[in-house]
Amino acid sequence: MKQLGEIPRRDNGEAPFAETAGKSRTPVSTKGLRGTLTPQAPLAKLVWFKAGGKADWLFEPADMDDLQLFLERLNNDLPVMALGLGSNLIVRDGGVPGVVIKLGKPFAEIEIRDDNVLACGAGAHGILVASAARDAGIAGMEFMRGIPGTVGGFVRMNGGAYGREVADVLTDCDVIMPNGRGHCLTARELGYSYRHSELPANAVVIAARFKGVPGDPEAIGAKMDRIAAAREEAQPLRTKTGGSTFKNLPDRKAWQLVDDAGCRGLTLGGAQVSEKHTNFLINTGDATSADIEGLGEEVRRRVYQKSGVALDWEIQRVGRP
Numbered sequence: 001m002k003q004l005g006e007i008p009r010r011d012n013g014e015a016p017f018a019e020t021a022g023k024s025r026t027p028v029s030t031k032g033l034r035g036t037l038t039p040q041a042p043l044a045k046l047v048w049f050k051a052g053g054k055a056d057w058l059f060e061p062a063d064m065d066d067l068q069l070f071l072e073r074l075n076n077d078l079p080v081m082a083l084g085l086g087s088n089l090i091v092r093d094g095g096v097p098g099v100v101i102k103l104g105k106p107f108a109e110i111e112i113r114d115d116n117v118l119a120c121g122a123g124a125h126g127i128l129v130a131s132a133a134r135d136a137g138i139a140g141m142e143f144m145r146g147i148p149g150t151v152g153g154f155v156r157m158n159g160g161a162y163g164r165e166v167a168d169v170l171t172d173c174d175v176i177m178p179n180g181r182g183h184c185l186t187a188r189e190l191g192y193s194y195r196h197s198e199l200p201a202n203a204v205v206i207a208a209r210f211k212g213v214p215g216d217p218e219a220i221g222a223k224m225d226r227i228a229a230a231r232e233e234a235q236p237l238r239t240k241t242g243g244s245t246f247k248n249l250p251d252r253k254a255w256q257l258v259d260d261a262g263c264r265g266l267t268l269g270g271a272q273v274s275e276k277h278t279n280f281l282i283n284t285g286d287a288t289s290a291d292i293e294g295l296g297e298e299v300r301r302r303v304y305q306k307s308g309v310a311l312d313w314e315i316q317r318v319g320r321p
Contacts, residue, residue: 026057027098028070028073032069034062035061036058037057037058040054041054041100043055043100044091046083046102047083047086047089048087048240048241049091049242051090051240051283051288051289052092052093053092053095053320054095056095056098056099057098057099059100060101061103061106063107064106067176067204067206068182071179074099076178076179079202080101080202081098081100081201081202081318082100082103082122082152082205083101083102083103084103084152085153087148087153087243088149088242089315089316090292090293090315091318093289093319093320095319103121103123104123106121107121108121110132112132115211116138116211117171117209117211118132118133118136118209118210120151120207120208120209122152122208124150126151127144129141129144129210130145130224133210133220134217134220136217138213138215139220140168140213142223143161143227144159145227146231148243151207152205154208155190155197156197156199157197158194158195158196165192167190167192171187171211172209173190173209174205174206174207175204175206177200177202177203182206194247195247195314234276235280236280239274241283242281243314243315245279245296245315246258246296246314247311247312247314249309252309254314255278255279258299260306261302261303261305262306263278268294268295269287270284271283271291281296
């Protein structure tokens with residue numbers, strides 16, 4: 001997978017907007033695009049909570065060149081959001097303005113390079129990255145077995161679990177900006193902190209390089225198995241959920257604060273605080289995103305009232321209320 005560096009802007013001569021047969025305005029000319037551009041695209045089926053509104057536009061690029069061409073033509077005033085597995089995301093019921101970029105199989109490649117480096121597309125699943133590293137005898141990526149999601153999301157939010165995070169292993173990443181220009185950013189340039197980066201909101205991560213250390217595949221596999229077993233035992237994996245809801249504090253776990261505030265099993269509409277792990281919210285069947293987010297805010301209120309701690313959301317919340 002090639003690094004982007006600085007990609008020159010192409011002058012394609014196309015108007016920034018085009019009319020479809022139905023007279024609705026598209027955000028770009030679709031001439032020459034090979035991906036799929038869908039108006040008013042339902043997003044609930046694409047996120048783990050299975051709730052939420054529609055994207056004004058959903059673009060599924062055929063490959064990196066297709067994505068670059070699309071973003072070159074896009075009106076820079078339109079918001080852009082990349083979507084991976086939707087595993088740590090609340091899409092509000094009013095939908096997402098602008099364009100949602102869904103990166104599929106063309107962005108899921110994983111390549112083993114010299115010096116214990118893995119080059120991964122932004123659409124690669126964490127479990128597959130960890131497995132590829134294991135098979136190549138590269139240690140240090142085992143924690144990705146415990147994070148539901150894709151490389152693009154890991155890089156943006158400094159994903160982590162079981163004592164490790166992306167900042168520990170990332171060397172650099174490739175991003176494309178809304179004007180179509182590509183940049184290679186180092187881990188230092190991303191300004192990582194706990195579950196946060198300084199990556200611009202409209203930047204789309206398309207690839208990343210992770211560096212590990214030599215390891216024994218059997219020992220790496222055993223560690224991954226322990227992580228998988230710990231998740232199975234502690235977390236409500238077979239429900240419609242969004243992963244860890246609130247950020248841990250340096251000296252206190254969010255789930256303990258939620259539990260101490262009496263929120264285990266608390267409900268609002270179709271949303272519930274998990275009884276198995278209180279830092280998880282669940283869609284019990286017919287929850288709206290307003291139910292889920294409202295329940296989270298009620299949990300925050302009760303925790304603050306009980307302990308004086310203002311919990312920060314870890315789940316990303318996007319779109320119109």
